[in-house]
Amino acid sequence: MAAEIRDIEVVVFDVLGTLVDEPGGLRAAIRDAVPTADDAAVDELLARWQRHVEREQQRIAQGDRAYATSETIDAEAARLVADRAGLGDPATVARMAAAGRRLLPWADSVAGLERLARRFPVLGLSNASRTALLHLNAHAGLRWHQALSGETVRAYKPAPEIYRLAVDTAGCPPERVLMVAAHAWDLRGARASGMRTAYVHRPVGDPPTGSDVFDGHFGGLDELVTALDR
Incomplete structure (x- = not known):
């Protein structure tokens, strides 16, 4: 179920599983x-x-x-x-x-990030360490304006302090920050912190259940980018 998502100022991406395999x-x-x-x-x-x-x-x-x-x-x-x-x-x-x-990106990850980064500030938000993220970004060719690690707050998602880190870095109200992930458990944590949420399907993800209420469900990054471009 694709959806049009409005009033977003910053887009935040989970990395492991969502952007790379x-x-x-x-x-x-x-x-x-x-x-x-x-x-x-x-x-x-x-x-x-x-x-x-x-x-x-x-x-x-x-x-x-x-x-x-x-x-x-x-x-x-x-x-x-x-x-x-x-x-x-x-x-x-x-x-x-x-x-x-050395993880490889999904086929639509690099181009999708490139398109979004022309219009929105784009953040990565990951459980991977700062050093791992540095090397992973270079290896996979991921483009964003900043990559945030749970190492900064010494916690792992879905701990709320990690989502607060993203919102604080974004510098705008949480309802104007969109969290994108292939893992429903991750999106539940973001939603509990007041962020908007978008599920993107990946073969290795954690799909939503019938009780999950996210702002959009997308088959891939192309669908998400198109929805945000409207």
């Missing part, structure tokens, strides 16, 4: 590190990585662990994958751990 990039890095693994084994290793990241971010949110950057948690996940796969070469493990710096 995070699972695909991690899967490729695991396959490179363990070339003898079949598809099922790679999928199991990827699931192990993702479970670790999710669990540690939740522990941080609950106060059970001090804040650690995404790169620290990814390094832990890579070590778990390496141990499971019997991989002992430190250089190979280190390259796998840095996979988050």
Whole structure:
């Protein structure tokens, strides 16, 4: 369901999963590190990585662990994958751990951001660390006017302080800031902070449920840009 969204001053994008294919990039890095693994084994290793990241971010949110950057948690996940796969070469493990710096954009991400950035201030808002975002932006060719990391407030989305960081940076009322994401859980956090919300479909996203109320649902960035251009 595409929609026309009015009275927006700043557009904020989630990065991992919304603009770049995070699972695909991690899967490729695991396959490179363990070339003898079949598809099922790679999928199991990827699931192990993702479970670790999710669990540690939740522990941080609950106060059970001090804040650690995404790169620290990814390094832990890579070590778990390496141990499971019997991989002992430190250089190979280190390259796998840095996979988050080398994620590829979705086909419409670069052009969509380019179009939007001609008309709106555009922010990235990510759980990725500042250093990871720097390298990821360069690798994927993403264009925005500023990229914000949860590292700044030492929290992970959907913690409210991350959305406040975006609104404070935007310098306008939250109802004039549009949060764009492929993850309904992310948009729920933004909406609770007073931001406008737009869901963009991605194969790896978290789709809305029937109870979610977002300002627009879009099949891709082209649809979103067209709606904002009206």
